[in-house]
Amino acid sequence: MNKPIASVARTREILNTYGLRAKKNYGQNFLIDVSVVARAAQASHCEGAVIEIGPGIGSLTEQLAILSRHVRCYEVDARLIPVLESELAEYYNIEIILQDFLECDLEGSVRQMEEEYGTVSVCANLPYYVTTPILFKLFEGPASVEYITVMVQKEVGERFSAAPGTPEYSALSVESQYLYDVKKLFTVPRTAFSPAPKVDSAIIQFHRKPDVTADAQFFELVRASFQQRRKTLYNNLKEYTGSAEAAAALIEKAGLEPGVRAQELAVPAFERLSEAIKEG
Numbered sequence: 001m002n003k004p005i006a007s008v009a010r011t012r013e014i015l016n017t018y019g020l021r022a023k024k025n026y027g028q029n030f031l032i033d034v035s036v037v038a039r040a041a042q043a044s045h046c047e048g049a050v051i052e053i054g055p056g057i058g059s060l061t062e063q064l065a066i067l068s069r070h071v072r073c074y075e076v077d078a079r080l081i082p083v084l085e086s087e088l089a090e091y092y093n094i095e096i097i098l099q100d101f102l103e104c105d106l107e108g109s110v111r112q113m114e115e116e117y118g119t120v121s122v123c124a125n126l127p128y129y130v131t132t133p134i135l136f137k138l139f140e141g142p143a144s145v146e147y148i149t150v151m152v153q154k155e156v157g158e159r160f161s162a163a164p165g166t167p168e169y170s171a172l173s174v175e176s177q178y179l180y181d182v183k184k185l186f187t188v189p190r191t192a193f194s195p196a197p198k199v200d201s202a203i204i205q206f207h208r209k210p211d212v213t214a215d216a217q218f219f220e221l222v223r224a225s226f227q228q229r230r231k232t233l234y235n236n237l238k239e240y241t242g243s244a245e246a247a248a249a250l251i252e253k254a255g256l257e258p259g260v261r262a263q264e265l266a267v268p269a270f271e272r273l274s275e276a277i278k279e280g
């Protein structure tokens with residue numbers, strides 16, 4: 001029996017066999033601790049279909065394949081495709097797509113898998129350099145994806161529960177707090193990776209709140225409000241609406257102070273601003 005891919009010995013063997021070195025610019029840090037990947041996969045509600053972003057050499061993919069009916073992976077590094085195809089050849093339920101996840105048709109992908117496998121969840125050890133855009137794409141994607149389980153840098157993990165008025169509070173905090181119940185499942189020390197990153201990580205799980213809906217306009221508004229953190233909400237909304245009068249009217253309608261900044265506002269204030277836009 002082969003050792004799991006998430007082990008020092010097997011990772012070293014794979015990298016040697018294929019003459020590979022981890023690419024920093026793709027955020028490649030491979031997990032070498034099977035207990036971490038197994039725990040993440042087990043917590044991920046992946047029993048229907050699961051999307052994995054950045055399978056690397058397949059450490060988490062392997063554990064997901066054991067538990068899930070179908071694993072669809074998006075990997076941007078072409079060098080890794082033959083590795084995954086060969087090392088995971090014994091699993092019939094893995095689909096590997098060579099594509100930047102940020103460019104994939106997430107709606108279409110989820111819809112197709114839901115028809116075939118029932119539920120779709122997401123489980124990934126995210127590349128650090130694109131964590132934020134990937135999470136925005138997931139949050140703003142299909143609401144039917146009930147669980148998103150991701151490994152992120154520990155400090156990034158703290159942003160999701162950040163309170164208004166703190167430096168960590170951002171558009172990502174607003175979207176995640178509005179749409180999800182967020183739980184930190186466990187911390188992962190830097191020694192669980194090869195090469196070891198400079199910081200520890202955490203596995204975070206987002207569970208979609210059942211009765212919340214959000215549309216593209218809400219997301220645009222939240223992002224625009226934080227566009228330039230040092231600017232007031234009024235100045236950011238002036239850019240967004242294209243008019244000083246419209247920005248002032250929105251702020252007034254939402255019952256906010258004229259000089260307020262987005263990072264001081266809790267989620268209900270963004271809901272009121274969004275309502276004010278809709279009322280016109």
Ligand code: SAM
Nearest residue numbers: 026029030031054055056075076100101125127
């Ligand atoms: N899942 C593997 C593990 O846990 O060992 C690898 C995780 S590594 C932190 C991130 C992976 O994401 C790398 O394989 C990298 O090539 C891939 N990646 C980076 N940017 C990506 C993108 N935009 N779309 C899809 N995959 C990407």
